[in-house]
Amino acid sequence: MTYNTKQKDIILEKISKLExxxxxxxxxxxxxxxxxxxxxxxxxxxxxxxxxxxxxxDNEATYHYTGKCECGNHFYLKCNKCGMLYHVDCDYADKLxxxxxxxxxxxxxxxxxxxxxxxxxxxxxxx
Amino acid sequence: MTYNTKQKDIILEKISKLExxxxxxxxxxxxxxxxxxxxxxxxxxxxxxxxxxxxxxDNEATYHYTGKCECGNHFYLKCNKCGMLYHVDCDYADKLxxxxxxxxxxxxxxxxxxxxxxxxxxxxxxx
DNA sequence: CTAGTTGCAAAGAGTTTGCATGGCG
DNA sequence: CGCCATGCAAACTCTTTGCAACTAG
Numbered sequence: 001m002t003y004n005t006k007q008k009d010i011i012l013e014k015i016s017k018l019e020x021x022x023x024x025x026x027x028x029x030x031x032x033x034x035x036x037x038x039x040x041x042x043x044x045x046x047x048x049x050x051x052x053x054x055x056x057x058d059n060e061a062t063y064h065y066t067g068k069c070e071c072g073n074h075f076y077l078k079c080n081k082c083g084m085l086y087h088v089d090c091d092y093a094d095k096l097x098x099x100x101x102x103x104x105x106x107x108x109x110x111x112x113x114x115x116x117x118x119x120x121x122x123x124x125x126x127x
Numbered sequence: 128m129t130y131n132t133k134q135k136d137i138i139l140e141k142i143s144k145l146e147x148x149x150x151x152x153x154x155x156x157x158x159x160x161x162x163x164x165x166x167x168x169x170x171x172x173x174x175x176x177x178x179x180x181x182x183x184x185d186n187e188a189t190y191h192y193t194g195k196c197e198c199g200n201h202f203y204l205k206c207n208k209c210g211m212l213y214h215v216d217c218d219y220a221d222k223l224x225x226x227x228x229x230x231x232x233x234x235x236x237x238x239x240x241x242x243x244x245x246x247x248x249x250x251x252x253x254x
Numbered sequence: 255c256t257a258g259t260t261g262c263a264a265a266g267a268g269t270t271t272g273c274a275t276g277g278c279g
Numbered sequence: 280c281g282c283c284a285t286g287c288a289a290a291c292t293c294t295t296t297g298c299a300a301c302t303a304g
Contacts, residue, residue: 007285
């Protein structure tokens, strides 16, 4: 019901090895031979499958490859200045999820907690 | 250096009384007499002033009026299903900010921590 | 009167859709 | 061969910009 194509392999190969988050444009720049539309369509599908997390950005959508991992002990720190996404392994994430669920009845999204702010470098650099 | 106009008053009056987050379009629908452009411009300015927090959404930007409050003991839980933004007063927010700062050197954005997930209602209702 | 503000129309930017072609199974 | 996948171009939507008219101070 779903074919394996060259483009799919190329895209998956690429984004699964990225250590940082990415935009559609970036992927397209890295893979000029794959059509823009195809990247949009595949990324959307991967997002539905749960392999990718969409990080609603300013005006351009940013995505992050998460694979199929179901581990809960981490969260993301997203720097609003430089755009970097830091993956943090930390017990605190579990505690936080549990707290939010038990005290506020809120299910944190697939254990992918994204907290916005400013990273060490940027908060020092500016001002 | 900055004038007080009718439009400004109308917009501020409206969004400061909203209990939920809003999009530019929603504001425009509520205030048909104010030009779209004006709303964009004013909201952007208010965001810079810190009275409004932008919640990078899917394709349409969502904003939330926060006023000038500098209180730190709260965070937001944003439901990805119904779009509701829950304002939660909780000591945990402070602890979390402190932890992130001390252990990860990351400054959480203006104490406005937004955590995505699914609210009680939606997580029960579906599937 | 001067400088900031407004709002229309047009331009930009990101994303989606239509449709004909090509490739997997 | 049937059906999904691809990719170009066009359509759409949200947001920004240019510019002339307007208004607060």
